Every structure is written in structure tokens, then in C-alpha cells.
Amino acid sequence: xxxxxxxxxxxxxxxxxxxxxxxxxxxxxxxxxxxxxxxxxxxxxxxxxxxxxxxxxxxxxxxxxxxxxxxxxxxxxxxxxxxxxxxxxxxxxxxxxxxxxxxxxxxxxxxxxxxxxxxxxxxxxxxxxxxxxxxxxxxxxxxxxxxxxxxxxxxxxxxxxxxxxxxxxxxxxxxxxxxxxxxxxxxxxxxxxxxxxxxxxxxxxxxxxxxxxxxxxxxxxxxxxxxxxxxxxxxxxxxxxxxxxxxxxxxxxxxxxxxxxxxxxxxxxxxxxxxxxxxxxxxxxxxxxxxxxxxxxxxxxxxxxxxxxxxxxxxxxxxxxxxxxxxxxxxxxxxxxxxxxxxxxxxxxxxxxxxxxxxxxxxxxxxxxxxxxxxxxxxxxxxxxxxxxxxxxxxxxxxxxxxxxxxxxxxx
Amino acid sequence: xxxxxxxxxxxxxxxxxxxxxxxxxxxxxxxxxxxxxxxxxxxxxxxxxxxxxxxxxxxxxxxxxxxxxxxxxxxxxxxxxxxxxxxxxxxxxxxxxxxxxxxxxxxxxxxxxxxxxxxxxxxxxxxxxxxxxxxxxxxxxxxxxxx
Numbered sequence: 427x428x429x430x431x432x433x434x435x436x437x438x439x440x441x442x443x444x445x446x447x448x449x450x451x452x453x454x455x456x457x458x459x460x461x462x463x464x465x466x467x468x469x470x471x472x473x474x475x476x477x478x479x480x481x482x483x484x485x486x487x488x489x490x491x492x493x494x495x496x497x498x499x500x501x502x503x504x505x506x507x508x509x510x511x512x513x514x515x516x517x518x519x520x521x522x523x524x525x526x527x528x529x530x531x532x533x534x535x536x537x538x539x540x541x542x543x544x545x546x547x548x549x550x551x552x553x554x555x556x557x558x559x560x561x562x563x564x565x566x567x568x569x570x571x572x573x574x575x576x577x578x579x580x581x582x583x584x585x586x587x588x589x590x591x592x593x594x595x596x597x598x599x600x601x602x603x604x605x606x607x608x609x610x611x612x613x614x615x616x617x618x619x620x621x622x623x624x625x626x627x628x629x630x631x632x633x634x635x636x637x638x639x640x641x642x643x644x645x646x647x648x649x650x651x652x653x654x655x656x657x658x659x660x661x662x663x664x665x666x667x668x669x670x671x672x673x674x675x676x677x678x679x680x681x682x683x684x685x686x687x688x689x690x691x692x693x694x695x696x697x698x699x700x701x702x703x704x705x706x707x708x709x710x711x712x713x714x715x716x717x718x719x720x721x722x723x724x725x726x727x728x729x730x731x732x733x734x735x736x737x738x739x740x741x742x743x744x745x746x747x748x749x750x751x752x753x754x755x756x757x758x759x760x761x762x763x764x765x766x767x768x769x770x771x772x773x774x775x776x777x778x779x780x781x782x783x784x785x786x787x788x789x790x791x792x793x794x795x796x797x798x799x800x801x802x803x804x805x806x807x808x809x810x811x812x813x814x815x816x817x818x819x820x821x822x823x824x825x826x827x828x829x830x831x832x833x834x835x836x837x838x
Numbered sequence: 839x840x841x842x843x844x845x846x847x848x849x850x851x852x853x854x855x856x857x858x859x860x861x862x863x864x865x866x867x868x869x870x871x872x873x874x875x876x877x878x879x880x881x882x883x884x885x886x887x888x889x890x891x892x893x894x895x896x897x898x899x900x901x902x903x904x905x906x907x908x909x910x911x912x913x914x915x916x917x918x919x920x921x922x923x924x925x926x927x928x929x930x931x932x933x934x935x936x937x938x939x940x941x942x943x944x945x946x947x948x949x950x951x952x953x954x955x956x957x958x959x960x961x962x963x964x965x966x967x968x969x970x971x972x973x974x975x976x977x978x979x980x981x982x983x984x985x
């Protein structure tokens with residue numbers, strides 16, 4: 427019964443009433459969306475400067491440029507001056523104290539900006555971190571900075587569940603999981619120091635399978651991350667989970683991290699229907715057993731496989747009051763729900779009060795896919811990835827399929 | 839609440855409909871037995887669909903498509919080895935895919951022959967059958983990559 431209720435509430439969120447079409451997107455009443463960039467390539471994370479200049483990181487360089495700079499010089503709302511630099515692909519993009527930070531799948535760079543937010547020396551960035559593991563699975567190194575001169579870098583685990591034979595039916599988990607020494611967590615480095623690597627950084631938090639969306643919350647002064655949960659419960663462990671359960675499980679979790687946080691991957695996963703930590707089947711779990719020792723609980727648990735790729739705490743004042751200090755999460759959309767219908771391809775909002783979620787999450791921007799059938803088949807028109815806040819409090823969203831950037835604003 | 843569940847059911851049935859259409863196999867290549875294709879489809883549903891999807895088009899950046907690629911339509915021995923040994927990080931049609939395909943040496947010669955014959959005659963593909971004897975020959979000399 428409980429699961430029925432949950433499924434229905436997911437359906438409710440999914441087909442949320444009250445969203446109004448605005449071009450491709452569906453938004454709450456009073457909001458509008460405009461495209462400020464299109465056909466940019468695989469647009470991942472982005473930042474918007476106090477003057478409205480956009481920097482966006484591409485997962486694969488386009489015409490040899492891995493970072494694009496978009497500027498609207500005539501004020502018509504469209505970027506008319508697009509330049510690029512950086513010959514590497516990647517995901518991470520951040521801006522802080524006169525520097526633009528960017529990551530490849532192995533390294534983190536920073537570029538000095540002048541007063542007009544032009545990159546001073548685009549061909550000679552300072553390499554601040556290098557040599558991070560890239561084994562072509564969960565390889566993106568997304569980044570966030572705090573207000574104390576630190577940069578946080580995700581190093582995703584190069585496995586689904588740390589099995590002896592990755593992603594193979596019945597293969598047991600390695601104990602202890604050796605991946606956690608160098609991946610499956612968030613590493614902390616100094617934001618202003620060149621040539622750092624594992625030895626000079628700190629493993630800040632562990633037990634995180636793969637994080638793409640992360641943001642520093644200035645209200646709580648802590649790092650929040652969205653973890654991509656494990657795949658293949660029914661595929662590899664059909665004796666414990668059927669396809670329907672495996673489409674919903676495990677939760678995609680939001681965690682608030684502190685130094686030393688351990689979120690439990692690969693030993694556990696979070697079951698958002700039973701509201702508890704479950705022992706992973708690779709480590710003796712059967713869908714009922716919990717771990718002997720609990721790991722950190724999530725602050726929000728979303729339905730499975732939706733693939734959260736962007737996280738942003740909204741600090742602007744353009745949107746109505748309820749959005750202030752709340753979290754936007756961009757869900758790239760699922761694939762591991764098959765043969766069940768796929769889901770996601772939307773941006774959700776979670777209200778926060780005093781640094782904690784204060785209500786249920788709701789779909790904020792929907793229909794990136796282009797319709798229910800395209801969502802179900804996974805053949806989506808667009809897939810939301812990066813989120814950023816503009817100087818006027820507008821919300822920017824990227825798509826890494828066709829390279830769109832939308833600006834969502836509220837009409838008072 | 840009731841309205842939501844009706845909408846959800848509607849979405850679900852649309853999906854089932856779309857699924858049915860997409861998975862419908864057009865006539866196989868000449869000399870390919872329909873029975874083998876049907877058996878292969880069953881193996882596909884159990885072993886392949888989760889990653890390569892109902893329509894065989896895979897997942898962008900993760901799991902490669904099976905439609906009209908040289909890996910599927912080309913050398914059969916190489917194709918059989920992909921099933922036996924798994925695959926990761928191969929550029930297909932100019933795109934990179936980071937998903938990990940697990941090895942499937944546990945499948946029988948006939949299951950591998952059937953599923954490959956199904957794949958070679960689905961998703962717009964049309965190519966000759968793979969036989970259990972061919973799988974047996976490849977398996978006999980196959981050396982899986984060291985872990």
C-alpha cells in the first residue's frame with residue numbers, strides 16, 4: 427500500500443498540474459523561458475557573471491573549444507558574441523574571486539578574469555589539480571567552491587557496485603571496496619594552489635558512487651551533493667527485485683556533507699519507499715536486510731535513476747518568496763528503468779527553511795523531453811544538465827544533447 | 839489524485855503501445871529462421887534490453903546503439919567476442935560510450951547465436967544469421983582480456 431501511495435505521489439509530481447507551456451518547456455504560472463543559446467554542443471555546467479556573461483563547459487570540445495563564452499552585446503536577450511577556448515572536454519565550471527574554474531575528466535584548471543569578465547590568458551590556465559582517476563565510467567569531475575578558499579571535486583567510482591566483475595549478474599562485492607581510496611567521494615583542494623593531486627588534497631567525503639550536481643550552500647555553509655544511485659538491481663539480482671521495483675530503486679539522494687561524511691556506497695543503498703538504508707545485494711543484501719552500522723542518511727530521496735546532473739541553491743530575489751534558499755535539481759533523465767518507462771528530463775524544486783527541506787519536491791520545469799512518449803522511451807529532445815543563477819535572479823539551464831541554454835525568469 | 843493516476847495509466851499505455859511498435863521485427867534477411875529470431879528476442883529481453891533499450895538505440899554517451907553499426911553488421915567473430923568478453927570505451931559512429939558491458943560467457947552457444955541473429959535482424963538491421971557452431975569455434979580460441 428505504501429508503495430502504491432509513493433508511486434501515485436510520484437505520478438502526481440510527474441504530471442504536475444498547474445504547469446503552463448512556454449515554448450518547449452512547461453513552467454509554473456508567471457514564469458517564462460527564453461533560449462539564450464542553441465546548438466552549442468554538449469553543454470554541461472555553466473556560470474553567469476555579474477554582468478550577464480555566460481561561461482559554459484562542453485563535454486567534448488566543439489571546433490576545438492571546450493569552454494564557450496557567451497555575451498549579449500546588444501541587449502536583445504540572445505548571446506550574439508560567442509567565443510571559445512580550452513581544448514579539452516569536461517563538466518565542471520565555477521567562478522570565484524576573479525577566476526573561472528573548469529575541469530576536464532582528470533584535471534582542474536583556473537583562468538584569471540579581467541574586470542569585463544574576459545579571460546586574461548585563455549591558452550595558459552593555471553593547473554591547480556591533476557592526475558585524478560578517469561576510467562571512463564562516472565568520469566566527470568564536477569566542482570564547487572566554498573568561501574574559505576577551498577575547491578571540492580567529485581571523483582566518481584569507476585564501477586556500479588564495486589563487484590569483483592563489474593555489472594555482472596551475481597558477482598559479489600569486494601570487501602573492503604578498494605575503489606574508495608581514490609574515487610567514490612569528494613576531494614577537497616586549495617582553490618589558489620597549483621599542481622595539487624591526491625597526496626596534497628583531502629578525501630573530504632566518501633561512499634558516494636557518483637556526484638555530478640553539487641553546490642555550496644551559503645546559508646548552512648556546507649556542501650550539498652546529488653548522488654547517482656546504483657543500477658541493475660533486477661538485472662543482476664532478479665531473486666530479490668523485479669523490474670518494477672528496480673525502476674524505482676534505489677533513491678537518487680541529496681546529501682549534506684561535512685568533513686568525514688560517509689554515505690555508504692557500495693555497501694548500502696537508500697530505499698525511498700521503505701525510508702531506510704538497505705544492504706547492497708553484492709554485500710549480502712536481499713531487499714530486506716539493513717546494514718549492521720548505519721551510514722549517513724540523505725536529506726532528500728528522489729525516485730530512482732533520474733540522473734541528477736545539476737544542483738543550485740537559489741539565493742536570488744526575482745522568484746517568489748518560497749524559492750528563496752531552496753534547491754533546484756536538474757534531472758538528466760533515466761535509462762536504467764527499462765523495460766519500465768523512463769523518467770526524469772526535468773528540473774525540480776525543493777523548498778528549504780533554515781538549511782533543511784521544508785516541504786515536498788515538485789517539478790519546476792518540465793517537458794525537456796518533448797512529450798510523455800519521448801520521456802517513456804528515453805528518446806528525449808533535450809536533457810537538462812547544468813544550472814546557474816544570473817545577476818537578476820533568473821535561472822539558467824543547459825542541455826547537453828543539442829547544446830541549448832534556457833533562461834527562466836519570473837514576471838511580477 | 840484520481841486524475842493523476844489516470845494520466846499516469848494513459849502515459850503507461852502509450853509507452854506500451856510505442857514499445858510494441860518499436861520492437862516489432864521486420865522481415866529477417868533471407869535464410870534467417872523466424873524461430874531463431876524469436877528465441878533471440880527472448881535472450882535480448884533478459885540480457886540486453888536494460889542497457890541497449892527497447893528500440894536498440896542505446897543511451898547517449900553510455901551504451902552504444904545496435905542499429906546499423908559496423909560492429910553488429912560486420913565481422914561475426916568480432917561480434918561474438920563482444921558478447922563473450924564485454925566491451926567498454928569504443929567509439930561507435932564517431933560517438934564515445936562510457937557504459938560498461940559485462941562479459942556474458944555464461945550464455946550458451948545457441949543463446950549467443952540466437953540473440954546476435956535477432957539483433958542483426960532488428961532495429962532496421964538485416965544480415966545473415968549467426969550459428970551456434972560459429973559461436974563454438976570462436977569460444978574455443980577466445981582469450982578474454984585479463985582483469
